[in-house]
Amino acid sequence: MKLSKKAIALLVLAALLLLSACGGNQAGSAGQNGGTTSGSSSAGGDAGNGGGQSDGSSEKIRLTFWDFHTEAEQAFFERMVAEYNAIQDRVEIVYSTSNQTDYTTTKLPIAFAGGEGPDIFMISPGDFMKFANAGWMLDLTPYFPEGALEDFLPASIEAVTVDGKILALPFELELLALYYNEDMLRNAGVDVPKTWDELLDAARKLTTDKVAGLILPPEKGPYFNFVWYPFLWQKGGTVLSEDGKTSLFDTPEVAEALDFWGTFFREGLSPTKLQQHPTEIDHIGNGTAAMQIVGTWAINRAEQVFGDVPINVTPIPHPVDGRLATDAGGWKFAVNANSKHADEAAKFVMWVFAEDPQRALEWVTDIKFAYSPRKSVVEAGKEIYEKGMRKVFTEQIYDTAIPEPRYPAQVVDIVGDALQEVMYGRDAAEAAADAHRRLTEVLKELE
């Protein structure tokens, strides 16, 4: 049957309509680069539906577990999921990953906002309050196995507790320290710095045309603040009060900590722009830097990739009139409070990291290097915690760690602004006062 011209035209139009519906925002950009990018794409598998749905044929409950980890860490969780799926047949867990930026900035918030959040997910201290205030995280207190809760360090449990409810499970503590190239220090006649003055002096002596004295993160963001906090805490300063409602930023301690940080950049000892991420030990490994403040995660890479570079570590130098302190970061494991099978999801979370210490130990000693918030795990891994650079962490740094604070994004931004202003020449006391004013305004709004 011959299709009339009209029929063909209608078919073509229908097809075009369908295509334009999928094509989206073509008209606005006119092909210019520099237009906005279209949405994020997820790296790993498919985004599952929120909530466990039991399909008609089998009784199994399906739970979705969204993650951002890559490589060995991803493989670890894939194995955990496979094992858990195999040892019981009540639930089946579906695991998927996205890249970290998409995960934290768009994937999770948008899914939760639409009521389609995954049953199981990861939460960082930076986003913790955002999710807690929205009521997205399940109270895990009743799910702790007998005696497990006491095994955890009180500070790490406090960091995830809001209004008496434990909203996430901590499973790693990543501590910051000062890494350095032993040869470079020796050649420059510099001793391993122990105080602020010594650190500044060492950086000055070690900086050359080709080598940076000290690598610090130069760009704003949660990690930027994370690396600065030890300097603030060493002076006894803090950003907000205990209850998070008042700004304590307008103090001389804050100004001194800001100024100390800024000095490294102002004198050209720390580069204002890095080609690689400041979390990578590659800066020392490649010989472009003499010292770097970075975390426990760097040890494995230093040993495996830069084994021939004499890298060693020491606690972050403290001011003469202050104390040792460092930052303890790390992700937490959380369950969607609105999940249809929150119980089962919580059981999985506890199974992975709150039960058999072997799994938790594998994570912190084999897959990556970090500390476990569980005393039994630290005990079980005693040998590993004494190997090489880990020994320095275990003996000198572990006890001085303060958990990364969980401030709202606006607070992180304001503190970041103050740091940057001082880095580029503003008077530290002024910057602190200004930030204090802005913090007070923001905290009032957030009430």
Next chain:
Amino acid sequence: MVANRKNARKLQEWATAYLFVLPDVAGLFVFVFLPILYAFYVSLHRWNAFSPRAFVGFDNYAALVSDAQWWHSLERTFLFSAVYVPLLFALSLASAVMIHALKKRTANLVRTMFLMPFAITSVTSAIIGIFLMDPRNGLINQLFKHAGLPTQQFLGSPSQALYCIVAVLLWINLGYNMVIFLAAIKEIPRDYYEAANLDGASGWQMFRYITFPLLRGTSTFILIVTLIGSFQVMDQIMVMTKGGPVNSTQVSAYYIYKVAFEQMNMGYSSALAFALFSIIFALSLIQLKLLSRE
């Protein structure tokens, strides 16, 4: 009888024309107009994407008037556009005129070279920019050193970072705009130039009195599209500076993104976005009025 057939054909032409345009308009409507209306609706509420919306009327708009960061971001945006748009216009027009004067084979080669950067994704161009402009090891600073010039901080300097972003965008967009100009220049009849030559006109005079006036339509198009595009720059800023250092590259689009997705303040960011949209819309209208002549 004849009149009816004429009307019928006119109707059919008219209908076909609109039907052809319909798919794109339908797409525009669903994916552009409706979201704009929805954004305005959201801007009248306080909403952080998870708690229920709370109607606050025009509070968000009142807030943005007294928001120092917003005004600062507008200043950076206008500065960016004020530098980028004229430069892009001038450079692409100049290169088009130059290529037009070359012999065919050379012209094709040069044109391809100019156009190639356009094929790079924006993120890749940003990463290349980071490497080229690295204060310590970047190629550009190495060249400066050899030439005896002082090395620059580029993206690590609050006073230079914005212009570095301009430079990267010029690099990748030059070819595209140049090709548009080139096509328009080729449309100009050779007789005009021959006549001008007979009258003894110089190259510059030919450009000023023949080429440039006859490119009015194309120029208008390029200026408007470039201006709108310059307000939307995000990728390079996100990759190269994240709005820094010291917020010197925090243009309005980036500030809106920050408020929306880092602070989860959907209501306020929608108000900001709507304000930015109004500004771009007004500017484009003004440009169109000033530059077009039927």
